Amino acid sequence: MFEEIYSAVQKITFAPFNNLSVKRDDLIDPYISGNKxxxxxxxxxxxxxxxxxxxxxxxxxxxxxxxxxxxxxxxxxxxxxxxxxxxxxxxxxxxxxxxxxxxxxxxxxxxxxxxxxxxxxxxxxxxxxxxxxxxxASPEATIGCAEIIRELTETYDHIFCAAGTGTTAAGLLKGIQQHQLNTKLHIIPVLKGGSFIEDEIVQHTPLSDHLNLHLDYHFGGYAKITPELISFIKNFTSKTGLLLDPVYTAKMFYAIFDLQKQGIIGKDEKILAIHTGGLMGLFGMRDKF
Missing domain, CATH: 3.40.50.1100 (Rossmann fold)
Known part of the structure; x- marks a missing residue:
């Protein structure tokens, strides 16, 4: 059932984002979507x-x-x-x-x-x-996630991904290392105290200067959201037509927005965001919207 598949990369035109593309792994399958x-x-x-x-x-x-x-x-x-x-x-x-x-x-x-x-x-x-x-979470899972990098037809200055356990992050880092890219990998832990993700990654592949952990975008912890994040989700989706889940991908996109606003990510640098799916998680948050 797991035949070769390549998810599309979509360019996002939405101020204030600049040079932002999204790898639409959420479109792979309605139930076995994204990094799953x-x-x-x-x-x-x-x-x-x-x-x-x-x-x-x-x-x-x-x-x-x-x-x-x-x-x-x-x-x-x-x-x-x-x-x-x-x-x-x-x-x-x-x-x-x-x-x-x-x-x-x-x-x-x-x-x-x-x-x-x-x-x-x-x-x-x-x-x-x-x-x-x-x-x-497993060594086999990191092999599958590393294939995301192999599928890219362009190079990017920055790749962003949200993380819970670090398995997807480990796969992405492994893929960047295997293909000898200069790309910076930005991981957005969605739990408080997300520095443990480094320990998870190192079980699968060596750490390197490619990796950047941003620990301040958890919005209170796993499955926690705030009015600010809800407002961001509504605005982003209404303007782009791209659904975000509040647990993972919304926090990642908010981080990109904030890092660009601070000037940490340059406006002319090419960014790829990995949409890891998980959109059914919206059901568990319906009372928040």
């Missing part, structure tokens, strides 16, 4: 190589990763189970997971912390089950 497609591509290849037929993964109630894994499993003739963090709820995301055939196991937050233990408790005797970490 990139991450799962080689994870599923490894599962198939090991003759696994049951995918087991983890996420919150509004996890795009859970929807992507459920869709990928059903299209590949596999079964899937997800440990869902927190109390039992019903929402649009989990409905999609169920429709794709995924079994949902709601798990208290303390037990959820030890994912390997949960896997062992439920599936230790099942040789066909394959462990996929939260968000798809």
């Amino acid at each position: 497609w990139r991450k799962l591509k080689y994870i599923l290849a490894k599962a198939e190589e090991e003759k696994k037929t049951h995918l087991v993964t983890f996420g919150g109630a509004y996890s795009n990763h859970l929807v992507a894994t459920a869709a990928a499993a059903s299209r590949s003739g596999l079964t899937a189970t997800a440990f869902v963090r927190g109390e039992e709820v019903q929402n649009e995301m989990l409905l999609l997971c169920s429709l794709f055939g995924m079994q949902l196991i709601f798990t208290d937050r303390e037990s959820y912390r030890d994912k390997q233990k949960l896997f062992q408790q439920h599936f230790a005797d099942d040789e066909k089950s394959y462990f996929i970490d939260e968000g798809g």
Whole structure:
């Protein structure tokens, strides 16, 4: 199911942004979109190589990763189970997971912390089950994300990407290093204290001067938003027609806007923003708009 695919690069004309293009990975697939497609591509290849037929993964109630894994499993003739963090709820995301055939196991937050233990408790005797970490974090995922750089037909002074775990960031940095580019990679952690992402990246590829972490655009932490960010999203989308999710991509675009306003990014420098999809996360924020 993971055939070769190249997402379009779209030039954005929207003041005050200058020389801004967007790699539209959000258009890859409606359910396995963006970096979720990139991450799962080689994870599923490894599962198939090991003759696994049951995918087991983890996420919150509004996890795009859970929807992507459920869709990928059903299209590949596999079964899937997800440990869902927190109390039992019903929402649009989990409905999609169920429709794709995924079994949902709601798990208290303390037990959820030890994912390997949960896997062992439920599936230790099942040789066909394959462990996929939260968000798809894995060496295989970084290989898929590195392919973003290979697909580019132009060079850029700066590439921007939002980050939660650092897996996509590691793949992008690896791709820049492999292709010996001079491009600066700007990572926007969406959690407070996002400096830990460097530790995650170094597990997959060496750090270099290409990497820049910007730690001040989390807007309060993971899945936290402010009236300022909401206003930015509404204005950006109404003027460009490009949807942003409040958890990741909106914070990335705001960071680009702010860094250009400060003069840290020059107005004539070419910028590429990676749209990592995840737009169904908007459902979890509908009361904020």
